[in-house]
Amino acid sequence: MNTTDTNPALNPAGTTDMTADSTSGNAGGATAPPRLEVTALSKTYGSGANAKCVIEDLTFTVNTGEVVCIVGPSGVGKTTLLKCLAGLQPATSGTAAIDGRTIAGPPPEMALVFQDYSRSLMPWLTVRKNVRLPLRHLHLPTQEMNQRIDTALEAVGLAHAANQYPWQLSGGMQQRVAIARALAYRPEILIMDEPFASVDAQTRFELEDLCLKIREDFGMTILVVTHDIDEAVYLSDRVVVLGSKPARVLDVIGIDLPAPRDQISTRSLPEFAEQRTTVLSMIRKPA
Amino acid sequence: MNRKLINWGLGIGTPLLLVAAWWAVSQNSTNTFFPPLATILERFQALWLFDHFGSDVLLSLRNLALGYALATVIGVGLGFVTALVPVVRWALDPLIHFFRGIPPVALVPIFISLIGFGIEMRLVSIILAALFPTLIATVDGIRSVDPSLKDVSAVYRLTRTEKLAQVYLPAAGPQIAAGMQVSLQVAFIVMIASEMLGASQGIGAMTLLAQQSFMTSDMWAGILLLGVIGFGANMLFELAKNKVLAWYVGSRRLAKS
Numbered sequence: 001m002n003t004t005d006t007n008p009a010l011n012p013a014g015t016t017d018m019t020a021d022s023t024s025g026n027a028g029g030a031t032a033p034p035r036l037e038v039t040a041l042s043k044t045y046g047s048g049a050n051a052k053c054v055i056e057d058l059t060f061t062v063n064t065g066e067v068v069c070i071v072g073p074s075g076v077g078k079t080t081l082l083k084c085l086a087g088l089q090p091a092t093s094g095t096a097a098i099d100g101r102t103i104a105g106p107p108p109e110m111a112l113v114f115q116d117y118s119r120s121l122m123p124w125l126t127v128r129k130n131v132r133l134p135l136r137h138l139h140l141p142t143q144e145m146n147q148r149i150d151t152a153l154e155a156v157g158l159a160h161a162a163n164q165y166p167w168q169l170s171g172g173m174q175q176r177v178a179i180a181r182a183l184a185y186r187p188e189i190l191i192m193d194e195p196f197a198s199v200d201a202q203t204r205f206e207l208e209d210l211c212l213k214i215r216e217d218f219g220m221t222i223l224v225v226t227h228d229i230d231e232a233v234y235l236s237d238r239v240v241v242l243g244s245k246p247a248r249v250l251d252v253i254g255i256d257l258p259a260p261r262d263q264i265s266t267r268s269l270p271e272f273a274e275q276r277t278t279v280l281s282m283i284r285k286p287a
Numbered sequence: 288m289n290r291k292l293i294n295w296g297l298g299i300g301t302p303l304l305l306v307a308a309w310w311a312v313s314q315n316s317t318n319t320f321f322p323p324l325a326t327i328l329e330r331f332q333a334l335w336l337f338d339h340f341g342s343d344v345l346l347s348l349r350n351l352a353l354g355y356a357l358a359t360v361i362g363v364g365l366g367f368v369t370a371l372v373p374v375v376r377w378a379l380d381p382l383i384h385f386f387r388g389i390p391p392v393a394l395v396p397i398f399i400s401l402i403g404f405g406i407e408m409r410l411v412s413i414i415l416a417a418l419f420p421t422l423i424a425t426v427d428g429i430r431s432v433d434p435s436l437k438d439v440s441a442v443y444r445l446t447r448t449e450k451l452a453q454v455y456l457p458a459a460g461p462q463i464a465a466g467m468q469v470s471l472q473v474a475f476i477v478m479i480a481s482e483m484l485g486a487s488q489g490i491g492a493m494t495l496l497a498q499q500s501f502m503t504s505d506m507w508a509g510i511l512l513l514g515v516i517g518f519g520a521n522m523l524f525e526l527a528k529n530k531v532l533a534w535y536v537g538s539r540r541l542a543k544s
């Protein structure tokens with residue numbers, strides 16, 4: 001099924017028998033259970049005649065410290081999936097679990113950058129206060145809190161806009177505020193829903209590298225939904241390809257590119273083009 | 288810049304012009320119902336600034352301020368509870384829908400006939416009548432808080448207090464303020480009406496008494512004072528609103544331009 005796989009540990013689509021044992025010895029290390037585990041997850045909106053099955057029998061895992069990208073056609077149910085993972089929507093059947101614990105409400109170790117970034121910022125708070133809002137109840141020392149905010153705003157290139165209101169900023173800047181808010185929160189698991197959709201190409205490259213850097217610095221586990229296949233290949237350790245409808249996993253493709261990735265050299269590798277073609281043909285293939 | 292100056296000029300100039308016109312036209316008036324403005328102003332000064340300031344003006348203002356403040360606090364508080372606690376919502380929803388259809392001023396006679404006219408009762412009728420616009424606006428405002436913001440609050444695990452004070456209250460702020468402005472007008476009307484309909488003290492009572500004893504200048508002076516108070520109260524409200532909701536005013540202005 002998964003012919004191009006170079007990593008033997010990758011579990012192909014639909015294999016529900018993937019246990020901690022079967023992953024042992026892979027790149028992820030010894031016997032660590034998957035950080036994030038989605039098992040036979042289904043989600044149906046509404047009930048009775050209006051019932052709409054958006055996700056059916058979805059299974060995949062994300063290991064600690066991995067970057068995994070989810071690609072799939074528009075409207076397939078990617079946002080719905082993330083809402084189930086974040087504990088915002090209950091699964092109709094199946095489970096999503098962190099370290100083996102089933103997710104029932106928003107998990108403390110997780111942050112989510114919403115697709116609808118402009119509506120996810122508080123218009124009555126300045127950029128700085130928006131970033132600070134989730135930190136207040138963490139009871140950090142003031143100095144550390146301020147330092148986290150400054151670092152996060154600098155990382156997304158918005159230090160100069162700290163005292164402006166979100167509605168005074170462009171769409172791309174608002175999106176970066178939402179990312180800064182998640183970064184300052186320092187989650188162990190960071191989930192982002194098309195986070196770089198409305199920024200310019202240059203900023204996009206910078207944010208992609210930022211994403212890889214925070215994985216290195218903080219050992220974050222990162223799950224990203226994206227429409228951009230190049231981006232998925234560049235960022236990921238693995239790419240989960242979703243097909244419609246209802247959403248199910250078409251394939252999980254291991255991306256075997258050398259470690260410190262670099263926008264120019266990595267993207268010009270022949271392997272990069274190969275992996276890209278693999279993902280693309282999986283998406284184009286009639287389901 | 289020029290445009291703004293012209294607008295300001297019109298805003299200040301027009302009322303001044305009208306007052307001047309009133310002054311000129313009424314100057315030699317012998318009509319007992321329309322005494323000269325000069326006479327009215329004289330009576331205004333004599334009546335309100337000295338004789339009855341302590342006994343009547345302060346009393347009316349105190350009733351208005353206290354009644355309105357309590358109505359606002361109770362209205363916003365009850366609005367939060369109604370919008371967020373399902374049991375209360377089921378219990379109060381029909382009542383709120385009923386009152387939503389009635390212009391608040393139409394409630395005045397009900398309260399006055401139900402409650403009577405003692406000083407405490409006047410206060411109670413102000414509170415009850417002014418309560419509803421704020422209550423209804425608060426419930427509406429909280430129910431229409433963007434679900435995305437609720438999701439964000441949940442994901443970042445804001446505490447209950449943070450959700451209420453940092454998310455729901457500001458998000459519903461513009462609607463609550465609109466309700467509070469209506470409440471202010473209602474409180475003012477009920478204050479006057481409750482005094483006119485039976486009290487012997489207060490600006491409303493004095494004004495009605497003047498009318499009944501054919502002291503038209505005194506009546507006009509009373510009406511003038513009420514106008515000034517109403518205008519002043521509304522202006523203070525606008526100032527406070529524009530300060531507290533500066534983010535909203537700013538974002539609206541930006542969205543329009």
Ligand SMILES: Nc1ncnc2c1ncn2[C@@H]1O[C@H](COP(=O)(O)OP(=O)(O)OP(=O)(O)O)[C@@H](O)[C@H]1O
Pocket residue numbers: 045046052054073074075076077078079080081115
């Ligand atoms: N709260 C809801 N109630 C009912 N149906 C919903 C709800 N949310 C989403 N849907 C439906 O579920 C389907 C998947 O939506 P979702 O937003 O998850 O797609 P998506 O993959 O994120 O799309 P996009 O790539 O455009 O963001 C859509 O058909 C949508 O209409």
Ligand SMILES: [Mg+2]
Pocket residue numbers: 078079080115193
């Ligand atoms: Mg989506």
